[in-house]
Amino acid sequence: MKLPLDPRILAGKLFPILRWSRSYDASAGFGDLIAGITVALTLIPQSIAYASLAGFEPQYGLYASLLGGFVYAMMGTCPQINIGPTALLSLLTFTYTNGTNSDFAILLCFVSGIVQLIAGVAQLGFLVEFVSLPVVSGFTSAAAVTIASSQIKGLLGLRFSAETFIATWRGVYQHIEETRFPDTLLSLACCIVLMGMKALKDIRLKESQDEKNRRSIILQKSFWFAGVARNAVVVVVASLLAFFIHQDKDEPFILTGNITPGLPKPAPPPFSSVIGNTTYTSGDMLAHLGTGLVVVPIVGIISNVAIAKAFARGLTLDATQEIIALGVCNVASSFFRSFPVNGSFTRSAVSDASGVRTPAAGLYTSVIVLLTLALLTPYFYFIPRAALAAVIVCAVLHMVDVAIMKKLWATSRLDIIPLVGTFLCCLGLGIEVGLICGVGVDVLLLLYYHSRPPLDVQFVDDPQCPHYAIRPAGGLHFAGAERVRSKLNALKRTKIITTSVPLETLTIIPDNDLSRQETTDGIPENNSYIPDNNSNIPEGVPGDNINGIPVSNGDVVGNLNNAAITSNRNRVPESGIRSASVLVIYCDALYRMDYTFLQSLKMLVSEWSRGGLIVWCDVRPTVRDQLDAMLPEPLYCDTQNLSSLLVGKLKKSWS
Template sequence: MITAIFYRGSFYHRIGGIYKMKLPFDPRQLVGKLFPIVQWSRGYNASTGLGDLIAGVTVALTLIPQSIAYASLAGFEPQYGLYASLLGGFVYAIMGTCPQINIGPTALLSLLTFTYTNGTNSDFAILLCFIAGIVQLIAGVSQLGFLVEFVSLPVVSGFTSAASITIASSQIKGLLGLRFSAETFISTWKGVYQHIGETRFPDTLLSLACCIVLMGMKALKDVRLKDSRDEKNRRSVVLQKLFWFAGVARNAVVVVVASTLAFFVHQDKDEPFILTGNITPGLPKPTPPPFSTSIGNSTYSAGDMFSHLGTGTLVVPVVGIISNVAIAKAFARGRTLDATQEIIALGVCNVASSCFRSFPVNGSFTRSAVSDASGVRSPAAGLYTSIIVLLTLALLTPYFYFIPRAALAAVIVCAVLHMVDLDIVKRLWATSRLDIIPLVGTFLCCLGLGIEIGLICGVGVDVLLLLYYHSRPPLDVQYIDDPQCPHYAIRPVGGLHFAGAERVRSKLSDLKRTKFIAAMPLETLTIIPDNDLRRSDTTDGIDNNSTPETNSIIPAPVDTIIVPSTVVGNGVANLNNAAITSNRNRGSESVVRSASVLVIYCDALYRMDYTFLQSLKMLVTEWSRSGLIVWCDARPLVRDQLNAVLQESLYCDTHQLRTVLSGINIAERAAVTSDTQL
């Protein structure tokens, strides 16, 4: 016999007279969620492994020259780019969920690393990598991934486009063989203008040739032969695959050819090309991240290093999260994406990589696209890529001496230019022109003020737009010219917050003070004739024969009206006092009648904050002096909020509204008769 008891949050099962604790969660499910390799490795076979091997080798041919170039972009020696490419593939293969993603150095994070560590040493970049990983882990464990959604797509597009132009501009000096230091977009072009007379012709010619070859080989990847789909025509199929492979491996091909050329024309005394130079061979020794360092005769403590990194400890991990989640969504193809697990995996990659002297890393869209086109099957492809990087560090680093910097600059420029998104301007112009403001604002601020400040400015513009939208909630006011009881009707949608409280109150107060409908602004009022009343109800989504599903109030009979106790006690007297329009005040039929009844349909309203409720209380007080407000289809939460600030409220369901309006009309007529007798 097995019995169970619950004690202090845990279950205990009694088996054979012994109580054994049962955890409130399944450890196997937790391990499988935290380490997805446990799940996908069960069905791993030779066919899947072959696809991953091909993808891993192909990505490595793109990654190795890119990592060397990105190390230069970050301001460090080439081997640090290989260090940054070493461990990400191993860790992501264990914890990642998207087969296409390749973790390693990217142009954007390399630029940000240079921004925050320029003028220091590699220890600052390694510490930045560690802190970025810790922040990403905290965000993932705390389920804070949803915060990324508050950065809109126009801001992300403006940020990446400006970063791409900044990165490409920073490589101009490499393309022209110039030597000067510059940090920002403006200072780079200023330096180019000042040193243009020092341009080296051999480097310029080599970089131009590399750019032409890279763009041409990229076009080869997209070439489609007519007979390539016919499997019987082997020649066309093989030629198609060769074109594709040449386009994918273009970076490696250009670097190898340029290095070979530099080797043959190299002279000890006179170098025609600026070369990469000596690269420290061997694998990095695993060590904890540095929390103190020395630059010259100065020693920096952990506090000094954190102070120097400043906002980079937040900007770098946030940018990494945005990029990684965006790439994972792009390749999810309808599958459910565990964004939290992606953030945790990225955090572990950065923390582990910092122990191998890496600067911050994240997923690369370019390499992910190459992996996808190579037929990747699982995250295990990253294992093969990292193994090739490991062999490169152990065996090939002495041969990197002759890589021309002009070739690396060409690789970076051709890799980032496609990140400039011009099509989004056309899409925003056709769909939401107001979103062009954060796009252009982010773009210009990033170019003029710096990448990190530009991103903050873009988020700030987004916040201002959100406040603008909240301060102008949609409020369509309609005048229903009902022969029984003319009234105004509004249907607020969503939540009403403090930003729009005064605007809504002012708008409805002006409506109340208006004596004739003809004086109302046309943009805020729709006049509906008597014969269109039924049609207007249907248009507004009001069905007299049904009750909204969101209404949890038990409908009363048709002849029963849910009214405050004072109304019930005094019969129609209160309805008489609430009516502002009387028969004696109505002029000729050519003059449109005014209305004292305001019907607020609450079926699409789900929340009001405290400030709005207080403003609403003042509105109800003003309106109730000579009119009446009817709350139709109020949700239980909305009703509770209203009851907390209003003493008496008149509620009804949609199918009861006609009866309520009839009762108001009867009260109005009774008031007119009483006044006439007096």
């Protein structure tokens, strides 16, 4: 997002509400109201559960849900997004603030917002593109498994502390005998009801397609509403059950307990804190948060941009504005004692299905959260922790992306490596370390790809000027410098037999028909490459083939990568053994070479110059400047005059 100089345009960019509010009408307002209420029924029980996941009292989840809707309504661009606590950021918050207090989480929220604002103003959103989808998928899947595992103790009614995936399951194994039957039975029932009610919203009645049948339409919408409000229904029913069977001395369920009522008082984020008898300064707090100061805002940016792209439906997305809006949401929320927040795909899908029209839906959601904090917090005492654990587990199950494995296997199997590597590292080493490891694997794969640039080498056995031709594409970098130089030098050592055998005997092999038996049928045995000696056979040249391709005389082009042979069916007037000592490099698709590759290219030119020639064809101006700065008198031409140039140079060299 380029910042315009006109203040009115700048205000419209930073506050999209100034644009869409001009056409806001009653119809849009009604759609946003329905969507806002529906999302609130999902958000409130989730926020209470996510506060527990982050390691804090339930009211902090409501604090985190309070201000995001107001801010995003003014600065956001995607109507479906609802800013609030999410399972992933709650887990990351717990990871970096476990063993401390809420002050650390509030400061983490503030600093994350600042980092996101800096990234947005500096237009650094493109950095998100360097995290590949397999890494994101492995990260979110591992986070979902870790989150679900962390709730096992809540499902079974166990009491122990654990931070990591491995520590959680070790604790479950050690305390399994302490399982509370009432909590286990309640959590199992809640999970069954949640999964069943989720299926309700996907039911499609055949009669509902008939607009005249109002009963079926109402029934269809009732099923859908029950499905999206399932979290609230389960929490309310479980709370009523706990209230009626509650006993002062012997509680059958582990309850949420007292929740601090009322709205949080606006205050700057804490830059010092006291835990026990130890006072932590701002430097101590930031040092304790460590890599979380970078990981948390990056994960928030990735999630928000991904959700916005998913619901953009082909429209242009202002990713920079989305990042700025998210940063302001976190900074503003930190003044109301919130831990880090971002958009939720689940709530966004509910909002979209509810008929949301504009980002104003977040206003209605935040108003309901505000009323809940002001009036309803005393009634949250009887919410069973087992019910909240069931809500979390059922909410994160869809985050495990199993389908991507099948897609990667069919399209790009090498990308399975960063996906599996990220997933395993996140489970074994921790969420933040696993993400860094996944990015590291991606970097190694990029280096691997750069070390094997596609060159599409061809041999053109022209009667007057036999030569090799390559057409590099994109950029050539240091990782592939030596490999490319060795491959091209190997070509120079190859010699060709040329005879007067008619080329009508050759079989024309299409590129897509290389597996057929006729590949070598009809090719005379004496039409082949003959190396200088057996020890100088280029890499991949088995006997009388180069890269498995038999080569003949005449105007034949043999593609050394895809093994295609074509012919113009002419006769070769001369015979004998000649060296293919000319290399033509087509540079029309080449846009950059780094310094290391240019140095390697300089050595290649020096080696080919001993009895050979390199011609640069259709060179871009930027590449030409690089070649002029590195090579002594490079030879340039274009496609039109290539043939005459080669004939003239070779006649001069042979004479």
